[in-house]
Amino acid sequence: MQQILNGVFLGSIYALFAIGFTLVFGILDRLNLAHPAVFAVAAFVGIELVVSGGLSIWLALPLSAILGALLGLIIERVAFRPLKGRPDAHFGGLIASIGLAGMFGALLLARYGPDTRRFPPGTFPGTSYEVFGARVSLLQVVILSVAIVLMVGLTWLVAKSRLGRAMRAIAENPDAATVLGVNVDRITAITFALSSALGAVAGVMFAMYVNSAQHGMGIAIELKGLAVIIVGGMGSLPGALVGGLILGLAEVFAIAYIGASWRDMAAFALLFLLLVVRPQGLFGKKRVREV
Numbered sequence: 001m002q003q004i005l006n007g008v009f010l011g012s013i014y015a016l017f018a019i020g021f022t023l024v025f026g027i028l029d030r031l032n033l034a035h036p037a038v039f040a041v042a043a044f045v046g047i048e049l050v051v052s053g054g055l056s057i058w059l060a061l062p063l064s065a066i067l068g069a070l071l072g073l074i075i076e077r078v079a080f081r082p083l084k085g086r087p088d089a090h091f092g093g094l095i096a097s098i099g100l101a102g103m104f105g106a107l108l109l110a111r112y113g114p115d116t117r118r119f120p121p122g123t124f125p126g127t128s129y130e131v132f133g134a135r136v137s138l139l140q141v142v143i144l145s146v147a148i149v150l151m152v153g154l155t156w157l158v159a160k161s162r163l164g165r166a167m168r169a170i171a172e173n174p175d176a177a178t179v180l181g182v183n184v185d186r187i188t189a190i191t192f193a194l195s196s197a198l199g200a201v202a203g204v205m206f207a208m209y210v211n212s213a214q215h216g217m218g219i220a221i222e223l224k225g226l227a228v229i230i231v232g233g234m235g236s237l238p239g240a241l242v243g244g245l246i247l248g249l250a251e252v253f254a255i256a257y258i259g260a261s262w263r264d265m266a267a268f269a270l271l272f273l274l275l276v277v278r279p280q281g282l283f284g285k286k287r288v289r290e291v
Contacts, residue, residue, distance in 0.1 A: 002134040003256050004249065009140045011248020012147035013206050017221060018228035018240040019151060020198035023158075026235025027171045027191055031094050034075045035199050036218030036225065037101035041108055042068050042200030043207035043217060047117045057123050061146075061204055068200025069193040075100055076192035081185070101218070109215055117213045124208065143205050150198060155237055157194075167191060171235075224267075231271050233281030242282055247271065 017039060024032045042064045049060035079096035083089040127138040158164040166187045169177040178184055206221070207213040228247055232239025247267055254266035274282070 001132050003252050005131065005134050005136055005140070007249030007252035008245060009144055009248070010209070010252060011245035012144050013202055013209060013244075014221070014224060014228055014247050015241045015244025016147045016150060016198055016205070017202040018225045018232070018244050019154065019237055020195040020202065021225045022229040022232070022235055022237065022240045023154070023195040023198070024191060025229065026237070027167045028188055029171075030080055030090065032075060032080075032097050032192070032195065033094060033222070034071075034079065034097040034101040034104065035195065036222040037104035037108075038068050038071045038075075038196045038199045038218075039203035039206070039221060040213070040215070040218035041071065041104055042203035043213040044108060044112055044117060046204035047119055047207060047213055050123055051117075051120055057119070057208070061201065064200045064204045065197045068203075069197040071104070071200070072192040072194070072196025073189055075196065076189050080192075081188075105215065105218070112215070114215055118211050119208060139208060143209060146201065146205065150201065151237070151241055154194070154198070158237065163187070163190065227268060227271050231274050231281055233283035236281065236283035239281055239283030243271075246274070 017035075021032070021035050024030055024035075045067055046057075046060045046064040049055045049063060050057060053060070055063070075097060079100045080089075080093045083092045083096065086092060124139050124142075129136050129138075129141070156164075158167055166177070166182045169180060169182050170184055170187055174184055203213075203217075206217070224247060228243035229235075229240050230243075231246065232241070232243030250267040250270045251263050254263045258266055
């Protein structure tokens, strides 16, 4: 039971990161590889707000989300919008986002150096509870609660709200959405902002969970985020949630029963087997290419 709960808590962070990733891909058909850089920048800024700014984590977390949203707007404006309408926009945007991620990483390194940063002791109460014989900390409960609230809210936003309907119209056909009066540029910018805000929250929560932030933390989670959205089904929000939980559980069980050095190998082997059984992902749909 302890390992299951630990896996669910870790997997909820992976899911939150992957949902931000897949939001842009599923709606705009763009792969934003600057998303992991936002994850890392937000983690460092969250620690900075607590350590130097003297803010509580409850204020630092939403401020980090706002910073992430602003970075998302910058990414859309600098890396993707200039390529709009070009035949190579998909590949060009991918490369431009890699370049922008490198710039964010360089700024992070110049500001904080290569050293690991941590939240100060007492940032979060050390309260813990016993659940079915397992120990659960208050931090883990908060992480899971924040992840669930944000994921449910985003799912409702996309499925029920006017903004979500505009997003889905763009996902189906951007040209037809324009004819129907949808402001494609504005909805695209909002989608990037929402995606990066989720990535920022995931970055701060991950730094709290492992109590450290490192310069390369975005790169380390990038491959896992891609694996999660592929296993869940490209562009599927529920798929990203389930994929993140599977990855989290696989990692925790691998550490507990095989060894920490087998963590990534065991997790990715499981994901590989899932893709062999269901190549389109758990919640993905088979696509038919018309010629």
